[in-house]
Amino acid sequence: MKFFIDTADIDEIKEAMSWGCLAGVTTNPSLYARTGGKLADFEGHMLKIAEICEGLPVSAESQSKTTEGMVEDGRRLSALAPNIVVKLPICAESLAATHTLAAEGVRINMTLVFSPTQALLAANAGARYISPFVGRFDDIAEDGVQQLANVVACVQNYDWSGKNVDDEVEIITASVRTPNHVTQAALLGADIATVPFGALKKCLKHPLTDQGMASFDADWAKVVAAQ
Numbered sequence: 463m464k465f466f467i468d469t470a471d472i473d474e475i476k477e478a479m480s481w482g483c484l485a486g487v488t489t490n491p492s493l494y495a496r497t498g499g500k501l502a503d504f505e506g507h508m509l510k511i512a513e514i515c516e517g518l519p520v521s522a523e524s525q526s527k528t529t530e531g532m533v534e535d536g537r538r539l540s541a542l543a544p545n546i547v548v549k550l551p552i553c554a555e556s557l558a559a560t561h562t563l564a565a566e567g568v569r570i571n572m573t574l575v576f577s578p579t580q581a582l583l584a585a586n587a588g589a590r591y592i593s594p595f596v597g598r599f600d601d602i603a604e605d606g607v608q609q610l611a612n613v614v615a616c617v618q619n620y621d622w623s624g625k626n627v628d629d630e631v632e633i634i635t636a637s638v639r640t641p642n643h644v645t646q647a648a649l650l651g652a653d654i655a656t657v658p659f660g661a662l663k664k665c666l667k668h669p670l671t672d673q674g675m676a677s678f679d680a681d682w683a684k685v686v687a688a689q
């Protein structure tokens with residue numbers, strides 16, 4: 463299971479990078495808006511993230527609604543840095559844009575995926591990454607993990623060689639809210655979980671770890687005191 467961080471916040475990305483276990487970054491329009499970023503600064507911000515995460519995939523999302531606009535955005539965003547991945551929401555227009563961009567070697571992350579059929583269409587169009595959302599099913603009292611299981615099973619049934627520049631499709635578990643979402647994704651064999659910083663910190667913590675460290679500290683203090 464590879465960990466991506468799901469944020470456009472530079473400080474969160476730098477902190478997660480310092481842990482040495484980050485494999486990529488995903489952003490989206492809401493996450494960029496949350497940084498207070500201005501429209502004029504969007505591409506510069508994406509480039510800054512790509513430079514901080516040199517060699518790691520960084521997803522930057524197009525907000526265009528037409529195939530032509532998505533293709534134009536995809537060419538421009540992917541030209542910012544070699545590790546920029548272009549994020550597009552699954553729809554007819556983005557399938558067509560993905561088909562064109564994938565043929566040009568542009569890596570696409572197809573997002574807002576909620577079903578196996580959407581995922582299979584995206585993979586056939588040339589998506590390099592597919593982002594099935596989990597948490598938003600929980601928001602409507604449906605089983606997001608079961609949907610993820612179906613997507614993973616369907617996509618991993620097939621060889622996607624020749625469909626995109628890397629000859630593979632990786633599944634990015636998205637809309638992750640809890641460590642259990644990460645655990646379930648790993649048990650299912652999803653390739654990646656993209657995790658908000660708050661949830662990432664929860665993945666790191668456990669009360670028994672804290673208790674154990676406190677106990678070791680107390681006993682070690684006795685060793686030091688007995689010198």
Ligand code: G3P
Pocket residue numbers: 468488490493593595597598636637638656
């Ligand atoms: O990467 C997609 C993710 O940011 C969406 O998460 O919590 O808004 O469903 P959420």
